[in-house]
Amino acid sequence: MTVDPAAAATLIDGKAFAAGLVDRVAAASARLEQAHGVTPGLAVVIVGEDPASQIYVRNKGETTLRAGMRSDTHRLPDTTSQAELLSLIADLNADAGIHGILVQLPLPAHIDSSAVLGAIDPDKDVDGFHVVNAGRLAVGLPGLVPCTPLGCLMLLKAELGDLSGLNAVIVGRSNIVGKPMAQLLLGESCTVTIAHSRTRDLPALCRTADILVAAVGRAEMVRGDWIRPGATVIDVGINRVPSRDPLKAAEGKTRVVGDVALDEARAVAGRITPVPGGVGPMTIACLLANTYTAACRATGIAPEPLDA
Secondary structure (H helix, E strand, O other): OOOOOOOOOEEOOHHHHHHHHHHHHHHHHHHHHHHHOOOOEEEEEEEOOOHHHHHHHHHHHHHHHHOOOEEEEEEEOOOOOHHHHHHHHHHHHHOOOOOEEEEOOOOOOOOOHHHHHHHOOHHHEOOOOOHHHHHHHHHOOOOOOOHHHHHHHHHHHHHHOOOOOOEEEEEOOOOOOHHHHHHHHHHOOOEEEEEOOOOOOHHHHHOOOOEEEEOOOOOOOEOHHHOOOOOEEEEOOOEEEEOOOHHHHHOOOEEEEOOEOHHHHHOOOOEEOOOOOOOHHHHHHHHHHHHHHHHHHHHOOOOOOOOO
């Protein structure tokens, strides 16, 4: 589909926003160290040799160091027992120099992910997955918020300013994105609907949204005619599909697309996050923001605002 550049939706540059956020976290962390002698510390634990996870963990470590934080990476073999992993988490919980703990998923099949995530001190749970942090978010108490929805909210506020009164539809009800995204938008006084696989007439519901968040994990499911003219679309999906080039596709080459058909959506929406380059870069940046926040709270001081 050809999109008229003059009429196309504005692309929200998540990569640039994330770079700015990392810079703000670095500056705030430096002031925290200077004033209180505290260097925010992040420990990342990875079990096994999953190639995608290894790349992601390496990127996290490099970005953490770039922000002037302590970065500890614990690489464990896939033969590590659950008891051994839980023992490491207990040690990290007790380490005053570590303010954030992240266990990279997926874990090997013999390890219960829920038990491992539940063992992390909620005040060091920078992924925001612990049930205590989920409960804090639900009732409006300070806690650590899952990084991807936090990044989505930052992008929305940077683009739209005050979100109060806007209609928001979230396609996807996961504990990682959909549900916490709904809670965050409720906190901004939006009117929020969570849609899912059993929602009746999903396209019609999506067309009611001033803000449409697609987080369902299905490549280009949300079509252009699902979108209200002028709406802001946040595409959380990361899906690999065959290359558009038939020869490359025959060789197994792929490309990355979101949950939204971008070209169709750009002809209708007002603003939209592209894939790649939209929400994705915000995840690591918000991980560092959460680590800084956790370090401040452990020190007994209020964290500086990190919005643009």
